[in-house]
Amino acid sequence: MNRLSPRRAQWSGVWLCALHRPARSVYEGHPMTAYLAANIETKWQKAWDEAQVFLARRDESKPKYYVLEMFPYPSGRIHMGHVRNYTMGDVVARHKAATGFNVLHPMGWDAFGMPAENAAMASGGHPGEWTYANIATMRDQMKPLGLSIDWTREFATCDPEYYGQQQAMFIDMLSKGLVYRKNATVNWDPIDMTVLANEQVIDGCGWRSGAPVERRELTQWFFKISDYSDELLSALDSLDNWPDKVKTMQKNWIGKSHGLQFSFSLTDTNHGADRIEVYTTRPDTLMGASFVGISYDHPLAKKLAEDNADLAAFCEECRKGGTTEEELEKADKRGFDTGLTARHPFDTAWELPVYIANFILMDYGTGAVFGCPAHDARDHEFASKYDLAITPVFEAMAGDTTLPFTPLKSETVRYTRGFAGEDAQTGEQGVERAIDFCEANGVGQRVTKFRLRDWGLSRQRYWGCPIPVVHCQACGVVPEKKENLPVELPKDVSFDLPGNPLDRHPTWRNCACPACGADALRETDTMDTFVDSSWYYARFTSPRADTPTVAQDADYWMNVDQYIGGIEHAILHLLYSRFFARAMNMTGHLPDKAREPFNALFTQGMVTHEIYQTRGDNGRPVYHLPEEVAQGKVIATGEAVEIIPSAKMSKSKKNVVDPVSIISAFGADTARWFVLSDSPPERDVEWTAAGAEATSKHLARVWRLASDVADLPASGTGDEDLIRATHKAIVEVSQGFESFGFNASIAKLYGFTAVISKSKAGKEAKSFAVKTLAQLMSPLTPHLSEEIWALLGGTGLVTQAPWPVADPAMLVSDTVTMPIQINGKRRDELTIPKDMPKEALEKLVLANDAVIKALDGGQPKKLIVVPGRIINVVI
RNA sequence: GCCCGUGUGGCGGAAUGGUAGACGCAGGGGAUUCAAAAUCCCCCGCCGCGAGGCGUGCCGGUUCGAGUCCGGCCACGGGUACCA
Numbered sequence: 039m040n041r042l043s044p045r046r047a048q049w050s051g052v053w054l055c056a057l058h059r060p061a062r063s064v065y066e067g068h069p070m071t072a073y074l075a076a077n078i079e080t081k082w083q084k085a086w087d088e089a090q091v092f093l094a095r096r097d098e099s100k101p102k103y104y105v106l107e108m109f110p111y112p113s114g115r116i117h118m119g120h121v122r123n124y125t126m127g128d129v130v131a132r133h134k135a136a137t138g139f140n141v142l143h144p145m146g147w148d149a150f151g152m153p154a155e156n157a158a159m160a161s162g163g164h165p166g167e168w169t170y171a172n173i174a175t176m177r178d179q180m181k182p183l184g185l186s187i188d189w190t191r192e193f194a195t196c197d198p199e200y201y202g203q204q205q206a207m208f209i210d211m212l213s214k215g216l217v218y219r220k221n222a223t224v225n226w227d228p229i230d231m232t233v234l235a236n237e238q239v240i241d242g243c244g245w246r247s248g249a250p251v252e253r254r255e256l257t258q259w260f261f262k263i264s265d266y267s268d269e270l271l272s273a274l275d276s277l278d279n280w281p282d283k284v285k286t287m288q289k290n291w292i293g294k295s296h297g298l299q300f301s302f303s304l305t306d307t308n309h310g311a312d313r314i315e316v317y318t319t320r321p322d323t324l325m326g327a328s329f330v331g332i333s334y335d336h337p338l339a340k341k342l343a344e345d346n347a348d349l350a351a352f353c354e355e356c357r358k359g360g361t362t363e364e365e366l367e368k369a370d371k372r373g374f375d376t377g378l379t380a381r382h383p384f385d386t387a388w389e390l391p392v393y394i395a396n397f398i399l400m401d402y403g404t405g406a407v408f409g410c411p412a413h414d415a416r417d418h419e420f421a422s423k424y425d426l427a428i429t430p431v432f433e434a435m436a437g438d439t440t441l442p443f444t445p446l447k448s449e450t451v452r453y454t455r456g457f458a459g460e461d462a463q464t465g466e467q468g469v470e471r472a473i474d475f476c477e478a479n480g481v482g483q484r485v486t487k488f489r490l491r492d493w494g495l496s497r498q499r500y501w502g503c504p505i506p507v508v509h510c511q512a513c514g515v516v517p518e519k520k521e522n523l524p525v526e527l528p529k530d531v532s533f534d535l536p537g538n539p540l541d542r543h544p545t546w547r548n549c550a551c552p553a554c555g556a557d558a559l560r561e562t563d564t565m566d567t568f569v570d571s572s573w574y575y576a577r578f579t580s581p582r583a584d585t586p587t588v589a590q591d592a593d594y595w596m597n598v599d600q601y602i603g604g605i606e607h608a609i610l611h612l613l614y615s616r617f618f619a620r621a622m623n624m625t626g627h628l629p630d631k632a633r634e635p636f637n638a639l640f641t642q643g644m645v646t647h648e649i650y651q652t653r654g655d656n657g658r659p660v661y662h663l664p665e666e667v668a669q670g671k672v673i674a675t676g677e678a679v680e681i682i683p684s685a686k687m688s689k690s691k692k693n694v695v696d697p698v699s700i701i702s703a704f705g706a707d708t709a710r711w712f713v714l715s716d717s718p719p720e721r722d723v724e725w726t727a728a729g730a731e732a733t734s735k736h737l738a739r740v741w742r743l744a745s746d747v748a749d750l751p752a753s754g755t756g757d758e759d760l761i762r763a764t765h766k767a768i769v770e771v772s773q774g775f776e777s778f779g780f781n782a783s784i785a786k787l788y789g790f791t792a793v794i795s796k797s798k799a800g801k802e803a804k805s806f807a808v809k810t811l812a813q814l815m816s817p818l819t820p821h822l823s824e825e826i827w828a829l830l831g832g833t834g835l836v837t838q839a840p841w842p843v844a845d846p847a848m849l850v851s852d853t854v855t856m857p858i859q860i861n862g863k864r865r866d867e868l869t870i871p872k873d874m875p876k877e878a879l880e881k882l883v884l885a886n887d888a889v890i891k892a893l894d895g896g897q898p899k900k901l902i903v904v905p906g907r908i909i910n911v912v913i
Numbered sequence: 914g915c916c917c918g919u920g921u922g923g924c925g926g927a928a929u930g931g932u933a934g935a936c937g938c939a940g941g942g943g944a945u946u947c948a949a950a951a952u953c954c955c956c957c958g959c960c961g962c963g964a965g966g967c968g969u970g971c972c973g974g975u976u977c978g979a980g981u982c983c984g985g986c987c988a989c990g991g992g993u994a995c996c997a
Contacts, residue, residue, distance in 0.1 A: 235995040367914040785936035857932040862978040
């Protein structure tokens with residue numbers, strides 16, 4: 039699930055840095071920390087392992103804290119985005135553990151999905167082998183980072199042990215009516231005879247065959263997420279520690295709307311229908327109706343197509359192209375006049391033409407609308423094209439009559455062809471009055487609808503969790519018996535042909551009907567990989583259980599206290615997980631409190647890097663890895679590179695920095711510190727070699743400081759100042775960790791380190807300061823912190839030491855510095871006792887040179903004093 | 914198209930409506946050194962000799978005071994239901 043995405047392009051300092059450096063790889067590293075890291079990092083990782091520091095055990099005597107980062111897709115190698123994501127979670131986990139929580143911090147693999155099948159198609163082999171090999175590589179790459187993960191809980195979603203439990207839940211959900219089958223549209227590649235993912239449709243054509251894709255209907259499995267539309271919407275209000283932007287996106291996605299459902303009667307009833315049912319959120323514009331539009335999949339359209347070849351051809355044309363909302367919305371608005379007319383509900387003599395339109399979807403509402411071109415941009419485009427009436431219903435209060443006029447519903451407008459309510463009212467009022475009026479007059483009824491559609495989980499692919507049902511001639515669709523689970527994927531499959539290998543497997547499909555025992559066929563659809571990732575957080579609470587969850591463990595560990603992942607998952611993954619938790623609750627697999635599984639959510643940005651390019655034969659671009667480039671040249675050939683602004687790190691552009699090379703060059707602590715240092719965690723971060731080197735130098739400086747302090751004589755001056763600074767640092771750094779202000783914590787750590795370096799204090803005070811520094815740094819640089827802690831005689835592991843607490847008495851100061859502004863511009867400042875009365879302060883201000891000069895003998899118009907903050911003299 | 918974000922020095926970025934540019938990088942100057950590396954110290958938004966002026970994507974507004982709030986734009990990014 040964890041993938042990077044593109045971002046705003048930017049230049050970085052790598053190029054300049056490389057110019058002024060001797061010709062060596064920019065990743066050669068800083069000798070001091072490279073030496074240090076090599077000597078200490080594995081040592082402390084071993085010490086943590088031996089002490090089983092990160093092993094999570096239920097302990098009712100301690101408050102628990104469950105921190106989870108979105109698990110990675112095993113693509114092959116970890117990238118800096120992973121390092122950043124997991125370091126953030128690690129900082130939270132380590133900080134929480136130090137402040138007294140019993141922490142659960144697990145890791146697993148989102149292991150089903152298309153890339154494994156693509157790899158098998160491209161270079162042979164089996165998707166499972168590819169996936170498990172990738173997992174092994176990535177685990178080996180991740181471990182040197184020193185993450186505080188309980189690796190005993192690790193699993194992959196492609197483990198039969200995991201997906202078998204998923205099948206058990208599917209069966210439970212089926213029995214509770216949460217799963218059903220219906221027809222749905224897919225992208226069909228007519229050459230490869232296979233279903234394509236949206237991503238595999240490029241410019242309307244199949245990515246391999248190049249053939250124009252078609253929409254095709256298949257019977258597919260669905261989760262009834264729509265049963266929970268209202269609850270998923272209203273419960274958003276309870277998610278206090280979720281970003282507002284995510285809640286807004288989900289709210290809009292669910293799309294609750296109120297409107298009127300009514301019907302137009304047809305003048306010609308010889309086509310199996312006497313009326314067209316429509317749904318509208320703007321019934322106040324009924325008097326501006328100029329046409330009725332129906333979907334090309336509407337039953338009436340299908341009926342008419344039977345004896346109208348042109349119309350049938352138009353509908354067929356509409357079914358071409360991809361299925362994405364974006365494509366449908368951006369497509370040219372086209373229609374076909376059916377020749378039928380519909381009577382306006384208010385005036386039976388008023389007849390409206392009925393069009394089939396390519397932009398009306400059967401999936402939403404009733405598959406039919408009325409068009410009001412004066413107040414809808416799309417209808418306006420359509421009406422202009424087909425020369426239909428454009429009748430305004432209301433106008434702007436200011437009198438502007440430009441059409442289409444589409445004000446916000448909250449804006450007050452003047453109704454010129456209204457039929458309910460006041461002349462001047464808001465759109466919202468207009469809609470409400472219109473619905474009331476229509477209901478009172480027998481024209482339709484008030485309806486609430488949701489944009490959210492049921493979750494189609496069927497995939498016509500091999501590498502996914504098999505849907506555990508059987509098709510029996512006699513019994514129909516029958517769930518597999520639980521004792522026969524898992525329904526395992528067969529291993530003997532080939533990917534030399536497109537399509538689903540399960541479909542063409544010679545024996546796998548054959549089975550006995552679980553109900554009657556007769557010969558039957560297995561379902562060959564597998565599940566959407568979003569199903570796998572919709573409950574892994576629950577499975578981590580009892581990863582080896584032979585039921586999906588264990589009540590005791592789920593009760594203790596749920597909910598996830600802090601969930602961390604990419605903003606790209608704001609809607610689908612998070613909404614599906616919220617639904618699935620409810621469905622698991624309904625089927626007895628999660629407690630009530632876990633219906634909202636994620637107490638707090640943090641969405642982090644991506645890691646980017648600039649791209650190095652040269653031109654090969656035919657001017658084709660050739661990309662180079664950052665480690666192959668120095669001084670703006672390819673090291674091996676001396677060829678000059680072109681530098682392209684930063685983009686998401688991607689294998690194809692080779693702008694990837696391998697965390698493994700960073701760790702071997704600088705050590706894990708440097709990598710961990712740097713990925714969190716410069717940018718706020720919710721924003722993207724630009725990886726620069728110069729930045730990593732600066733971090734490395736700083737950590738070396740801290741290490742030298744600690745060594746110096748160990749050798750210090752006992753006497754010194756200014757102990758009190760240093761002790762005060764230490765307490766201040768405790769507060770400031772902790773605050774950053776508690777609020778995802780890692781970059782702010784790091785800035786404070788730089789400052790605190792400088793204060794200690796410059797201090798002339800004695801050994802005791804300095805030793806206290808440096809040990810505190812090591813503790814405050816320990817969530818970020820746990821290895822170096824352990825080493826310093828041990829050097830200065832700290833007790834046990836710093837990882838297990840209680841978090842330092844600041845003494846409030848050491849934080850108060852009795853003076854305050856306030857800026858003086860004149861007309862809002864800063865001119866001077868005053869340092870005064872904190873408790874100085876306002877009158878005395880005002881006198882001081884009026885006696886200030888800058889103020890006297892500005893006043894030039896006159897009196898101020900106003901004197902604003904915000905205690906402890908600012909003084910503004912208005913002249 | 915629609916929904917959600919983001920935009921501040923040469924660069925990454927800081928700033929409960931209250932001193933714009935903390936901290937770091939790059940750059941400049943100095944110390945140390947036979948010399949270099951490493952290290953340490955100082956300077957560093959733009960214009961101006963200076964007084965001072967101008968500055969947070971653009972245009973407008975609210976306010977004693979706006980990077981921050983409101984309205985309208987522009988650019989870029991994420992999502993758009995089968996990429997994960």
